Amino acid sequence: MRYSFLKTFFFLIVVAIVISLFDRYFLNHKLTQVGPVIIEKPASYIFSKLESVNFFTKHVLNFMNITKESDDLKKENLNLLSQMADYEDIQSENSFLRKSLNVAPRFKGDIVYADIFISQLGPGGYDTLITRGLKDGVTENAIVITEERVLVGKIEKAYDSFSRVLAVSDPEFKVTVKVLGTDTSGIAKGALEKGMILDFITQKDVIKEGDNIVTAGVDFFPPSLVVGAVDYVEINENDLFKKVRIKPAVKDVKLSRVLIIKNNTE
Amino acid sequence: MTVKKLIIILIFLFILDNFMLPSLFGWKESTLSFIALIGSVVYFGFKKSYLIVGVFFSFILELLRGADFGEFILPFLYTILVVYIFQKFFDIKQGHYDKNIAKVLGLSFLVVLFVYVFEMFYNFDLNFKLWSFSAVLTTFIESFIFLLIVTWPKNTKFP
Numbered sequence: 336m337r338y339s340f341l342k343t344f345f346f347l348i349v350v351a352i353v354i355s356l357f358d359r360y361f362l363n364h365k366l367t368q369v370g371p372v373i374i375e376k377p378a379s380y381i382f383s384k385l386e387s388v389n390f391f392t393k394h395v396l397n398f399m400n401i402t403k404e405s406d407d408l409k410k411e412n413l414n415l416l417s418q419m420a421d422y423e424d425i426q427s428e429n430s431f432l433r434k435s436l437n438v439a440p441r442f443k444g445d446i447v448y449a450d451i452f453i454s455q456l457g458p459g460g461y462d463t464l465i466t467r468g469l470k471d472g473v474t475e476n477a478i479v480i481t482e483e484r485v486l487v488g489k490i491e492k493a494y495d496s497f498s499r500v501l502a503v504s505d506p507e508f509k510v511t512v513k514v515l516g517t518d519t520s521g522i523a524k525g526a527l528e529k530g531m532i533l534d535f536i537t538q539k540d541v542i543k544e545g546d547n548i549v550t551a552g553v554d555f556f557p558p559s560l561v562v563g564a565v566d567y568v569e570i571n572e573n574d575l576f577k578k579v580r581i582k583p584a585v586k587d588v589k590l591s592r593v594l595i596i597k598n599n600t601e
Numbered sequence: 602m603t604v605k606k607l608i609i610i611l612i613f614l615f616i617l618d619n620f621m622l623p624s625l626f627g628w629k630e631s632t633l634s635f636i637a638l639i640g641s642v643v644y645f646g647f648k649k650s651y652l653i654v655g656v657f658f659s660f661i662l663e664l665l666r667g668a669d670f671g672e673f674i675l676p677f678l679y680t681i682l683v684v685y686i687f688q689k690f691f692d693i694k695q696g697h698y699d700k701n702i703a704k705v706l707g708l709s710f711l712v713v714l715f716v717y718v719f720e721m722f723y724n725f726d727l728n729f730k731l732w733s734f735s736a737v738l739t740t741f742i743e744s745f746i747f748l749l750i751v752t753w754p755k756n757t758k759f760p
Binding site for chain 1 (some may be wrong): 629635667669671681746
């Protein structure tokens, strides 16, 4: 009786170790993959509906600011329309020059839609699962974005029918970014609830709170994906680099539906 | 607390932590599932039934989070071993015998400590990813609320 707890305990440890070794070497980690396959459809439905309720509630609570926000958005919209016209001109010129000089397009990934059905913090970082996997052509390191071209993360591990996403706020996540409208660039790393930290910003680099951060396109992330906005800048003349914190844009958009830019191996 | 009631509480907390908190409230920094697993054994004591329920729900969590088999079960078991050894030296006043709010606060702090022991066994290093003031505070508050819920009988004593 006295040692019955310990006996049960050691029995469970031995059984767990044996089954996990069996799963690893004989089943190729398929023992627990059945769980996400069963729950992904109902879970993604629940996730999307509850997220809609969340956003609706935020809008209702923000009701008092609606008029001011509407005016600000109209101005921003006009500004963006003129920028888009310039962008289309440049894009068509760029495409023509690339064809003429026989240079491969910068971004040539196929897109596939996916739903997020689990997204919560775990002991190893965020556990974010999506409803697409190897069967849908999704492979590791494929980029995950929203329809608004906001960077969500990259595929950390792809299973048959689902995949695990390494979110932008995960400590293991890194991306080379630049500050929109300036030459300042650095490496953004995930910092869990703090968002992201931007490293290698020297004291001479131009950066301020509110600046928009986008992917630089010099690593395997496509360029001009929205990462976030600068939330906090600390300047200390005794340090080599400034301390910069980014609020990820992914916190302000709906995540229930995302796009995966597949890796095309040509 | 019967095993049946514990199972119902764990099911409710798992649904809350894995489905409702991230989507309905946008709260993706919760460790409630792990607090519930470890807190159950810390508070209710070392009974075979609670251990088996804990292992079963660790397996359910692996299914929910797409983790490999043993990824949560083994760290949970190692953590319970640490709690057992800790109990031998420090004699945690487990809830069956004491329902004082001050003791619940103390137990909440212990549960937070064991959640970090769990993380240490999970990552096999001392580089705690969840170690920040806000993360510790959040874990403590969640742990306190969990223990308050499970210890809410009629004769709970307030200081």
